[in-house]
Amino acid sequence: MAQQIELTNKVKESQLGQRLDQAIAELFEDFSRSRLKEWLLDGKVQVNGEVVTKPRTKVMGGEEITVLAELEDEERWEAQDVPLDIVYEDDDIIVINKPRDLVVHPGAGTPDGTVLNGLLFHYPPIAEVPRAGIVHRLDKDTTGLMVVAKTVPAQTRLVRELQKRNITREYEAIAIGTMTAGGKVEKPIGRHPTKRTLMAVNVLGKPAITHYRVAEHFREHTRIRLRLETGRTHQIRVHMSYIQHPLLGDIAYGGRARIPKGASDELAEMIRAFDRQALHAVMLRFAHPITGEDLEFHAPVPDDMVAMTEALREDAKLHHEDEI
Known part of the structure; x- marks a missing residue:
């Protein structure tokens, strides 16, 4: 099932003179350049409320960029009973303490047995959230704290806060x-x-x-x-x-x-x-994406x-x- 997503961000003053396709690639890093350019060409990108479809359009800084698009399920990942050390969970988010030797997302060489597969097993409805709610990653052998969104609104807001550098x-x-x-x-x-x-x-x-x-x-x-x-x-x-x-x-x-x-x-x-x-990753601090409550988590050094x-x-x- 396709997921409707809405992304918003403001062009930084430092991006003055950039092409629009380059600017949105920096503003919405959670998505590939090719996917963003495809959305741009398809009329899914608005600049100050006006649809713009030309990648070479120059930005001046300060423009409000909105992306209204659909995320098709690229593939169906398998739910697997991968053990997850859950530090905190509510209706909107999960915070986990990732061990070493655990890959976050399936990819070349690691088709399954990942954090994502474990999330699908632990909370099946997360399959309806793009990338099973994963908004940031840790390398396979880096340990520590990660926050995952259980809903699309929570994910959209967490991604926005990451982009604004509001997550410590x-x-x-x-x-x-x-x-x-x-x-x-x-x-x-x-x-x-x-x-x-x-x-x-x-x-x-x-x-x-x-x-x-x-x-x-x-x-x-x-x-x-x-x-x-x-x-x-x-x-x-x-x-x-x-x-x-x-x-x-x-x-x-x-x-x-x-x-x-x-x-x-x-x-x-x-x-x-x-x-x-x-x-x-020893400490994670952010505002709850739905309630706005300030949250801070610590994971003991392994x-x-x-x-x-x-x-x-x-x-x-x-x-x-x-x-x-």
């Missing part, structure tokens, strides 16, 4: 190297030029902003807290790699094992064996990251004492 997402991570202070990485992210499954800082990419602060120093690693201002694919991993502090265990983005000099055999083995990016943090802390303490 904080992460805990272990980065390689000694970081002296926090900061901000503001670099656009796009597809890697040669490794098509990876992303990279790319001048032709989409704007991306990551804030980070130092939580704890170790000898060759740093525990950090991060806050996303945008939500690009692999954003934290790409940005931390870009500033030469890739995440522990993130081999894809340069996070090869770094063993502190004089480390115990046990710590050295722990570092070598850490086989995922040390990244956890055992593998806790054990690694404790081992690095003990190593730092031991070598500090040796120096005294």
Whole structure:
């Protein structure tokens, strides 16, 4: 069954002179460029209440864009009893704490066994919501909090709040190297030029902003807290790699094992064996999409990251004492 959707957003002043098809691709990132362009050509896009069908139309900034379209069911995903750690649920939303080794959405190489399949099993009516209510994703091996919409109105409003950067997402991570202070990485992210499954800082990419602060120093690693201002694919991993502090265990983005000099055999083995990016979505804060109530959720740091943090802390303490 097709779903009626209504999307609204305002063109940013920074988009002055952009083509309309480029502007809506930035404003409605939850949908592919090709789908948005198809809706544009089909007369489903309005600029200040007037239907516009020419992709090359220039925007000036400040225009109200409305998309009135239908989402056809592209495929019927299977409901499967995938265990979900549900932190909170009401009539409109579900908040889950995702474990490692769990893909969020079916795709190439992972046709099922995903969070989406588990949502369909847990709450069958969610099949009537586009993408089963998923509004943002976590990488397969990133753990932590995700909010999912159970209804179309809740999904529309959550997507809008994400676009307006009104949903706060904080992460805990272990980065390689000694970081002296926090900061901000503001670099656009796009597809890697040669490794098509990876992303990279790319001048032709989409704007991306990551804030980070130092939580704890170790000898060759740093525990950090991060806050996303945008939500690009692999954003934290790409940005931390870009500033030469890739995440522990993130081999894809340069996070090869770094063993502190004089480390115990046990710590050295722990570092070598850490086989995922040390990244956890620890806090999620947003206004409820229907009631407007302020909500905040926390997910405890998973055992593998806790054990690694404790081992690095003990190593730092031991070598500090040796120096005294």
